[in-house]
Amino acid sequence: MYESLSSEVLPQQIPSQSKVLVAVSGGPDSVALAHVIYRYSCENQDKNISFVITHVNHKVRREADKEAELVKNLAGEWKAGFILHEFDAKRNASACRQSFQEASREWRYARWKEDMEAWGCDLLATAHHLGDQAETVLYRLLRGSGTTGLAGIYPVKDKIIRPLLSVTKEEILEYCKVQSLPYSIDKSNLETDYYRNKIRLELIPGLESKYNQRITDALGRTAELLRWDEEYICAQTEALWPRYCLRADHTRVLLSHEAWKEPEAILSRLLRKAASQVSGETRGPAFKFVKLWMQKGKQTGWRQDLQGFKVEVVKQGLFFFNVERESKEYISGKDRIEEFRLFVKLPLALNVWNKITELKVQVGIFDFYPEEQHVLWSTELDPVQMSVQTEPLVCRTRQAGDRIYFKNLGHKAIKKVFQDKDISAGERDKILFFAFGDLVVWIPGVCRGDSLLPAGPQSSRLYLVAAEI
Template sequence: MSKPVVDAAAWMERFGMLPPPGGTILCAVSGGRDSVCLLDYLWRLGQERGFSVAAAHLNHGMRPTAQRDEELVRRLCRQRDIPFYTEKVDVYALCDAWRLTVEETGRRARYEFLRRTAASIGAAFIATAHHREDQAETVLLQLLRGTGPQGLAGIPPVREGIIRPLLDTPRAAIDAYIAAHDLPYVTDETNLDTHYARNRLRLEIMPQLLTINPSAPDHICRTADILRAENDYLDAQAAALLPDTGTALPCHTLLSAPAALRPRMLRLLAERLPVGKKDFSAAHYQALEMLAQTGGTLSLPGGAAAVCRQGTLTLAVPAVISPEETPLRPGDNRVGAWHIRLGDTPAPGALAVRPGAWSVRPWRREDGLTLPGSRGRRSLKRLLAERGVPPEQRDAVPVFCLAGQAAAVPGVGVDASAVPEQPGNTIYIQLF
């Protein structure tokens, strides 16, 4: 048998991609040339280095040949006694549910499947078959879209348990490996569709660049390596200026930092949000820096928001609330993000009210309360402000209504009309 023409062992050692003895790498296998090469290579390397490989294939069902692809991967694994895991998904249905493009939905579904499978089998890593030309194409696409050093650093060799053993391997070496080992593979017909930007770059633009410099992919990848190292250093400098936890940052800390670090500080802060930093752009970071100077509020992607008040910039995701008035029953109630308990036993912080038809909803601008001992009805907006509840947090405050009228608000009080008329005839409303 010919000597393998792919040798990624040194690359894997350099970036810590090799699992411990007895460990497992889960290989993402579409059935295409690159992933078939990676699966076979890891299977052979594992026999030498004492680790095992498993294969995962997600059947999107988007092409008539999808079942053919799954069967090819299944057959390869059976021949090598490689554990094989597969699932089918309806990408178009997920598009509607997730409100993403077909491409974004397919990618998200694939990585969710890979991570779920890796967790179930205890795999140390998930391996994907990105190679050197993929890296060069990614860098060029990022450049065309407009990006900074992070985007120009391209695909990272390792990130969050995902490894790319072939990232330093040229496509020609993969072709030679496939031929040397007589490996079958399938071709995705959509890879020839030049309506997709990456396909057009690969099929039309890259050949032109190679006529100018045959080593263009190598040089582009070398530039990405340099920028990745520099980007990691700058990120470390930016991270050192942030609080250890949370999504609040003193404005003076941000504005006194070097200008080159400010967008990085804001990006790292945004990554702490439950929605992550997806869809954040340079324009959002510029707006956040301006907000730190002027104060106020700003809407952000993913339903997040920024507030600058009293010298602190805070990023937050509003609580999920119920948009409609919801009746409450005795015992525990789950309404949106609220956990509410109605009972007849006193509890710390509970609101003591008269029995009746109680319900809950978000506050409204017209809401008001007449608190016992007060000189009359006052707006809930003013009452919340007096108690230090900022505008951006008011939507998360539940208003308890008696017979449809605002009657009790945690942290504010109970309307005089809802105060128990006699001892022992009391309901206690507790918010968790």
């Protein structure tokens, strides 16, 4: 094991002058990893490689303190720096409403990031091995992942290195034995994920005995081949992103219709990236949505409401926009803003911007989505219902008697809306909204009433919009 690591893997992953943070749980994998790095640094003095050991005491099992002691002693023996973290995992997990597994994982990586900064480390080494890789590939295959998922764990990603990723558990245990390395037996391996445990303890051994004795090697090979492909296609996608992304910020992405000329491999990744960007969900959208967007992305007027964001085909392309994130802000001036009248019944006022220079905002009503502007908020109105309103649509701040209508609730006083949204009394006078008389239809960034909604997804509509000047 050490021979191939020191001749092939470590020279690639750990350049001269590196300072490596090694995450050591005290189990055989991480103890072997730390020893390999220790040995490599000793045998290659000219490279001037140093390392620091970081340990998290999860305080869950009785042996936790003994494990911390064991790792500390090893660090002392190998003359390496030692960092100890203590984690109340259960408390943390319930606080975050995540699984124990997920919560402690996130917590560990956050601490390690801090450790790297505090100790001036260039790299973080973790002890993932070929068995972990095989488990990850199967886990993702069982969920129907594509290349992105099946590429598995990366041997090098950003500043994280996994030198043992091509080494089997058996080789690691053999190495510990030959080198007389002490380690703790991690009964649960910190895993409380029943599904993953079942893959590791049942599925892989079953496949090994019945289908392929070298199944972990095979799955490791699959991961490596797919990582090559994934890295290549991602690089190609990134290179094409600026060409097709007509506008992007954290709440809006407009993907040009031109992108639909690209092969599925590229188009699907552009769509995933667009959706992830507006949803903030790094895992990306489900396959069925990506496929739907590929099919519908050029059908003008097609739209879809999803958890946290909306998708709509506009003139230039497919538009992704996040509704929730927008609602964290609203249009507000320092003082009371005077009233704007949007005479939508007069042809002159339709499709015309009305500037509120002091707020750096322009508002207007359009019979198309004004995608060429930097739209901050938008909603849709039914032109049929508008035509029977007795009062004109205005943009203004609040007045006594203002109310908004909700389908399931009836009319509600605007004051109550502001209270519910925790908007301070001082702020309330400065917030701009749209109303017909005292019927408020929309408070951009705060809420949309249910009045004057378009009849259905395919019926005609006007776009009421606030954009950056």
